[in-house]
Amino acid sequence: MPIWQGSPLGRSARLEPDADIAELRQRFMATFQKFAPPPSDAQFKPAQLGPIKGEWVTVDRSSANRTLLYFHGGGFIAGSPETHRGIIARLCDHAFARAFSVGYRLAPEHLFPSGLRDGVDAYRALLQKGVEPSSIVLAGDDAGGGLAFSALLAIRNGNMPLPAACIALSPWVDMTLSGWSVLTNARSDAQLSWDLLFLTARHYLKKQSPADPYASPIYAGFRDFPPLMVHAGSAEILRDDASRIGDRAAEANVPVSVEIYDRMQHLFQANPELQEAKVSLQRLGQFIRQRAGRAPAATAAQ
Amino acid sequence: MPIWQGSPLGRSARLEPDADIAELRQRFMATFQKFAPPPSDAQFKPAQLGPIKGEWVTVDRSSANRTLLYFHGGGFIAGSPETHRGIIARLCDHAFARAFSVGYRLAPEHLFPSGLRDGVDAYRALLQKGVEPSSIVLAGDDAGGGLAFSALLAIRNGNMPLPAACIALSPWVDMTLSGWSVLTNARSDAQLSWDLLFLTARHYLKKQSPADPYASPIYAGFRDFPPLMVHAGSAEILRDDASRIGDRAAEANVPVSVEIYDRMQHLFQANPELQEAKVSLQRLGQFIRQRAGRAPAATAAQ
Numbered sequence: 001m002p003i004w005q006g007s008p009l010g011r012s013a014r015l016e017p018d019a020d021i022a023e024l025r026q027r028f029m030a031t032f033q034k035f036a037p038p039p040s041d042a043q044f045k046p047a048q049l050g051p052i053k054g055e056w057v058t059v060d061r062s063s064a065n066r067t068l069l070y071f072h073g074g075g076f077i078a079g080s081p082e083t084h085r086g087i088i089a090r091l092c093d094h095a096f097a098r099a100f101s102v103g104y105r106l107a108p109e110h111l112f113p114s115g116l117r118d119g120v121d122a123y124r125a126l127l128q129k130g131v132e133p134s135s136i137v138l139a140g141d142d143a144g145g146g147l148a149f150s151a152l153l154a155i156r157n158g159n160m161p162l163p164a165a166c167i168a169l170s171p172w173v174d175m176t177l178s179g180w181s182v183l184t185n186a187r188s189d190a191q192l193s194w195d196l197l198f199l200t201a202r203h204y205l206k207k208q209s210p211a212d213p214y215a216s217p218i219y220a221g222f223r224d225f226p227p228l229m230v231h232a233g234s235a236e237i238l239r240d241d242a243s244r245i246g247d248r249a250a251e252a253n254v255p256v257s258v259e260i261y262d263r264m265q266h267l268f269q270a271n272p273e274l275q276e277a278k279v280s281l282q283r284l285g286q287f288i289r290q291r292a293g294r295a296p297a298a299t300a301a302q
Numbered sequence: 303m304p305i306w307q308g309s310p311l312g313r314s315a316r317l318e319p320d321a322d323i324a325e326l327r328q329r330f331m332a333t334f335q336k337f338a339p340p341p342s343d344a345q346f347k348p349a350q351l352g353p354i355k356g357e358w359v360t361v362d363r364s365s366a367n368r369t370l371l372y373f374h375g376g377g378f379i380a381g382s383p384e385t386h387r388g389i390i391a392r393l394c395d396h397a398f399a400r401a402f403s404v405g406y407r408l409a410p411e412h413l414f415p416s417g418l419r420d421g422v423d424a425y426r427a428l429l430q431k432g433v434e435p436s437s438i439v440l441a442g443d444d445a446g447g448g449l450a451f452s453a454l455l456a457i458r459n460g461n462m463p464l465p466a467a468c469i470a471l472s473p474w475v476d477m478t479l480s481g482w483s484v485l486t487n488a489r490s491d492a493q494l495s496w497d498l499l500f501l502t503a504r505h506y507l508k509k510q511s512p513a514d515p516y517a518s519p520i521y522a523g524f525r526d527f528p529p530l531m532v533h534a535g536s537a538e539i540l541r542d543d544a545s546r547i548g549d550r551a552a553e554a555n556v557p558v559s560v561e562i563y564d565r566m567q568h569l570f571q572a573n574p575e576l577q578e579a580k581v582s583l584q585r586l587g588q589f590i591r592q593r594a595g596r597a598p599a600a601t602a603a604q
Contacts, residue, residue, distance in 0.1 A: 017485050017486040017488075176478030176479075176512060177478075177479075177480075178503075180504065182500070183497065183500050183501070194496070198484070198485050199485070201480075207549070210478060210480045211478060211512075211513030211518075216513075219511060247509070
């Protein structure tokens with residue numbers, strides 16, 4: 001099985017119920033350390049969007065006319081703009097875009113919905129800076145993919161101008177862990193396990209409902225959402241988080257493209273040497289270029 | 303550990319993702335076969351309430367002035383009024399009540415919410431027969447406990463007259479399996495496992511949301527519910543399904559008594575030789591007697 005990360009996670013390294021936050025974070029960090037470094041032309045500049053810290057990510061091909069608001073992964077408890085620089089910079093390269101990588105607050109120090117609030121605040125600040133919503137794409141991986149969808153939900157429900165699109169790589173959008181693949185891929189997933197995500201979700205939510213649509217956007221209605229693209233691996237336990245985004249979008253007549261990459265693991269795009277990673281990033285880039293950052297006239301007419 | 307049923311279930315007998323419905327049913331049936339038989343004075347009479355089949359259960363001490371509408375357990379896929387005769391008859395004996403044991407439709411032949419509809423139809427038929435709502439107590443164990451709460455929710459939302467109370471033994475009220483005890487009691491639960499319930503829930507729901515409040519009443523608001531009593535074992539993975547009923551009730555200012563019996567397993571009351579089972583049945587009986595089937599004058603004044 002072409003598992004690119006020979007991590008000892010998954011079933012073989014079952015967590016005890018009393019695993020503490022340090023141990024859980026270590027699990028995520030062990031994965032991040034295997035991510036490929038950013039391309040040589042990538043630049044990172046610490047910045048704030050309104051009150052929200054983060055960093056601007058650009059590559060040579062970046063256009064300021066196309067902005068990704070990116071939420072890094074790490075189960076809502078780990079990760080940072082720094083840990084995910086490689087994948088964000090590569091996505092910018094394929095999308096001819098710049099990205100603001102959101103340094104949202106993490107659990108358990110800051111419970112749900114703190115991180116979501118940060119994301120919406122960052123989006124609002126982008127608009128207030130004069131960035132056209134039709135040039136913005138919400139994006140994220142793992143828990144950050146969940147945040148991208150939760151933020152989209154909050155933006156829609158708050159009657160704010162909608163972004164041009166939303167994309168996600170191996171998103172975690174169901175804190176209840178009810179996807180069929182949580183069981184069927186338990187053995188094939190080399191990175192994530194039910195135990196790890198179950199414990200992680202408790203740190204994020206404490207006593208709050210895991211079925212809250214803002215925590216688990218898979219339980220939201222997708223009415224009026226902009227076009228969506230979601231990629232996941234067929235071997236990961238979150239495969240059906242991706243496929244159910246497709247179901248929700250279809251129910252709401254929202255344009256959606258869900259792509260499940262054969263035998264790929266969680267966030268396989270972090271290893272850009274994989275042929276599947278190249279294809280995935282190219283397709284995401286193309287989707288973003290087609291949806292966001294059109295000429296001002298076309299934007300105004302939208 | 304005083305596990306009264308030395309069943310090989312739980313972690314040690316992990317189910318494969320392709321386990322079929324016959325295998326799942328066999329798991330439940332293996333448990334039912336260990337239930338104690340009914341007491342010698344119990345009588346069972348096949349009957350219908352409106353269109354709903356089932357049986358009347360009476361013991362010598364039964365009063366027609368106090369009626370349990372009982373939903374047997376079995377994960378929504380197994381069980382029948384017959385399999386649970388012992389526990390229902392004993393409950394009638396302690397409550398000085400009769401019971402109508404509902405032969406609700408099972409999954410996967412009949413998906414959610416078929417069984418719930420049957421329950422509500424049976425309740426409506428009881429009222430149409432002239433049975434006072436203040437003399438009726440909804441009751442159930444395992445999935446039947448979930449049905450009792452789901453029926454209560456439907457009765458309230460449908461503006462039907464409310465029953466006097468609702469009781470449950472080791473209820474399964476969360477199809478998303480998000481209770482903390484699902485993880486922490488994985489090793490101590492001798493009967494149920496995450497795998498078994500995860501697969502069972504898929505047979506019951508297919509693509510329907512496991513967070514639907516009618517499927518998982520733990521996600522409902524309990525406003526206006528009548529008094530509740532719920533008993534569970536501290537060793538079972540559904541322990542926190544019981545404890546969260548207490549949380550929901552407290553949030554809605556509904557009188558509630560949740561009792562967690564130390565080191566007890568799922569539906570420990572099925573073995574009436576256990577001291578804890580005697581205490582539990584006595585307390586449930588006392589609660590029912592105090593809440594339901596008062597003299598007509600008092601009923602009218604309620």
